[in-house]
Amino acid sequence: MAAEVDLSAAPPGPAVTAGAKALRGAGSALRWGLGLAVPLILALGWELAVGSGLAQGRLIPPPSRIAATLWQLAASGDLWMHVEATLIRVGLGFAFGAGAGILAGTLTATLPWLRWLIDPTLQALRAVPSLAWVPLFILWFGILETPKVALIAVGVFFPVYVGVSAAIASVDRKLVEVGRIFRLSKTALARRILLPAVLPATLTALRTGLGLGFLFVVAAELMGASEGLGYLLVDGQQFGKPDQILAAIICFAIVGKLADTLLVTLTNPLVRWQDTARETL
Numbered sequence: 001m002a003a004e005v006d007l008s009a010a011p012p013g014p015a016v017t018a019g020a021k022a023l024r025g026a027g028s029a030l031r032w033g034l035g036l037a038v039p040l041i042l043a044l045g046w047e048l049a050v051g052s053g054l055a056q057g058r059l060i061p062p063p064s065r066i067a068a069t070l071w072q073l074a075a076s077g078d079l080w081m082h083v084e085a086t087l088i089r090v091g092l093g094f095a096f097g098a099g100a101g102i103l104a105g106t107l108t109a110t111l112p113w114l115r116w117l118i119d120p121t122l123q124a125l126r127a128v129p130s131l132a133w134v135p136l137f138i139l140w141f142g143i144l145e146t147p148k149v150a151l152i153a154v155g156v157f158f159p160v161y162v163g164v165s166a167a168i169a170s171v172d173r174k175l176v177e178v179g180r181i182f183r184l185s186k187t188a189l190a191r192r193i194l195l196p197a198v199l200p201a202t203l204t205a206l207r208t209g210l211g212l213g214f215l216f217v218v219a220a221e222l223m224g225a226s227e228g229l230g231y232l233l234v235d236g237q238q239f240g241k242p243d244q245i246l247a248a249i250i251c252f253a254i255v256g257k258l259a260d261t262l263l264v265t266l267t268n269p270l271v272r273w274q275d276t277a278r279e280t281l
Contacts, residue, residue: 061243066250069243073232082248083255085228089145089220090213090259093152098209100153101160102202108161109168119165126158130219143224148217155216156209163205167198203267210263214256229255 043063049055050062073079104122108115133154137147171194179189221230229248236244 059242061246065243066246069241069247070250073244073247079251082227082229082232083251085225086217086221086230087255087259089148089152089228090210090217092149093216093220094156094210094213096149097153097156097213098160098206101157101205101209102164104157105161105164106168109165115165122158122161126162130155130216134219134223138223147223148220148225151220151223152213152216155212159208159212160202160205163208164198164202167201167205168194170201171197200271203271206267207260207263210259211256214252214259218252 046055046060047062047064070079073082104118108119108122130151133151134147137150141147141150175193175197176189179193184192217228218230218233221228222234225231229251232248232251233245236242236248
């Protein structure tokens with residue numbers, strides 16, 4: 001009598017693996033398609049409304065006119081110059097602001113005396129509107145790149161600081177006690193228990209900080225900038241060019257989404273161990 005083989009324990013074959021990858025690829029394409037459905041429907045509807053005479057399209061130009069403006073800016077090279085200037089400012093501001101936020105959040109969450117000393121002041125400064133910093137930074141740093149990067153760094157700092165400090169403070173005490181039962185050193189405790197516990201919330205705080213970086217760059221580029229997407233907005237407003245304003249807004253949306261996607265792609269391997277219900281909902 002032939003021995004029975006447990007097929008359930010056998011590893012999946014190449015065909016099964018390829019099929020799973022194809023399904024994942026199809027699901028990703030479907031998600032992208034659904035995400036583009038709303039803006040495409042709105043753009044098509046407005047184009048038809050203007051083309052049929054139901055709307056004038058003077059203050060809100062049709063998508064075809066906005067696309068022509070984008071093409072003209074891209075063909076002349078101005079669009080890439082403005083995008084590059086904005087990305088450099090946001091990148092530098094994000095690096096400085098996120099680094100300071102992680103450091104300050106970690107220190108105030110782990111050192112009670114430091115939290116009592118500086119957290120009230122930081123929480124009060126967090127409520128200061130972004131434009132309130134502009135005249136002070138101009139007075140301190142002039143009108144070149146330093147005040148712009150500093151303003152973006154301030155915008156990024158606070159959500160990262162709050163997110164990191166709250167994540168560390170909310171770590172389950174039982175996890176720490178289990179680590180101490182197993183006699184883990186402080187380094188091992190931080191690496192094997194604390195870091196995995198706070199990493200998801202920290203990455204969420206970084207995404208929030210990156211989004212605020214793009215918000216603050218508009219205010220930053222009001223400070224005597226001659227290039228950048230924020231400059232395109234101001235230039236369009238001053239010269240009555242709504243198509244240029246909307247083109248700059250669309251560029252902000254696309255660049256911001258791509259930056260967020262890049263951040264998620266780079267950080268997802270750090271939290272791949274999570275067993276969440278997101279994919280089953």
